[in-house]
Amino acid sequence: MSKPRKVQKNKRAGGKKGGQNAVTEATRPKRTGSDPARVAAILAGLDVMYPDAICELTHGNPFQLLISTILSAQCTDVRVNQVTAGLYKKYKTPQDFACADPSELEQEIRPTGFFRNKTKSVMGASQALVEKFGGLVPKTMEEILTLPGVARKTGNVVLGSGYGIAVGVVVDTHVIRLSNRLDLTHHSEPKKIEQDLMQILPQSKWIQFSHQLIWHGRRVCVARKPRCVDCVIEKLCYAGDKTYWSSPESAPRKARA
Secondary structure, three states, rough: HHHHHHHHHHHHHHHHHHHHHHHHHHHHOOOOOHHHHHHHHHHHHHHHHOOOOOOOOOOOOOHHHHHHHHHOOOOOHHHHHHHHHHHHHHOHHHHHOOOOOHHHHHHHHHHHOHHHHHHHHHHHHHHHHHHHHHOOOOOOHHOOOOOOOOHHHHHHHHHHHHHOOOOOOOOOOOHHHHHHHHHOOOOOHHHHHHHHHHHHHHHHHHHHHHHHHHHHHHHOOOOOOOOOHHHOOOHHHHOOOOOOOOOOOOOOOOOOO
């Protein structure tokens, strides 16, 4: 019982002797990452840096984008594009992939990694498209998630970049990392991050925001030694691993507000 009374006494004392500091700390505005004005400023900055950001997986139609996205798991877009440059000349339709020789297809996509599982997913998804959807990639998340090897991230990529349908936000490794660095989410799970972003972003920006953040993560806000000096939204960022800050407000902080 004595300890709580001591704490209470110290608080009262602080209100007199050290009251100015206590009041300043208590009334200091918290830098809330999801503040609408801050989010709008971040979006405006991304528009300045990446006005033409698009999906960097080379594709000619939604089906090719579906296959490329499946192949992109744990692989770079550059490598996937190298593989699909020849792949799409040989396999032009879902029927072609569905009827492919598994051993041949495995070797053709081997450079993308995890080629055995990806072969099963590619062939399974293609077969499902032929049997259930007349060879066409469906335009709803509910339907596209029924395809083998397709999760929500792939669904968002195909619906967003293939059809221009914004039903969610693509959350890849760059989006996970930068959303946390920009204090737009405190989660690490893609599903929870997507929900956070959908709540604070206008739906009209769901598709482009992912492209812009991915571009930003590849070009400026890299994982090791981010090039903060070249970042237009640096003043809006107070991540702990910044390499440059132009004002006290944007300096790294030890703990989130």
